[in-house]
Amino acid sequence: MADRKKNRGSKRKSVKVRRPLVQPEAIARLNLRDVETLKQFTTDLGKIMPRRLTGVPPKLQRQLARAIKRARVMGLVR
């Protein structure tokens, strides 16, 4: 009974697709040429994955987004 009460209203799907963090040394040198690293953070259709799914710190997420957009211009990722 108590359990049922607790769960009421928590209908939101929990999304727990946390991706592995890139290595610390890769963070400092993140570049549009690191195609394999960047691909880990895009969906199959080439969308940039939200931080909710990637689980990376804000600073790195911004760097990732920037690098992915640059790589797109040069035809390296979708």
Add this chain to the structure above:
Amino acid sequence: MKSYEALFILAETVREDQMDAFNERIRTEINKVGGTVRQIVPMGRRPFAIPLKKRESGVYVRFDFDLDPVQMAALQERLKMNEDIFRVQIIRDDQPTGVKSPAPSA
């Protein structure tokens, strides 16, 4: 002086055996605006992830160079004129390869 890296995609008109001549021309362009090329890294022909201007692949070459930032606009203007370049992207290179940050004096 700041460190940059430029990634070029060659135009279809440049044959792959003319790469050296192309590299020299770009080196001259960078030198003309007062920059120095540290290294040239040919990356070969790679398929594009998506077609760019109906092309499916391109020859990539990377230039690492130092340049006074005020000259950057001039360099980009010059590169725009160059018809051997299909696409170019120049970004700041905060930790250039081969350049170690000075060790703290003990």
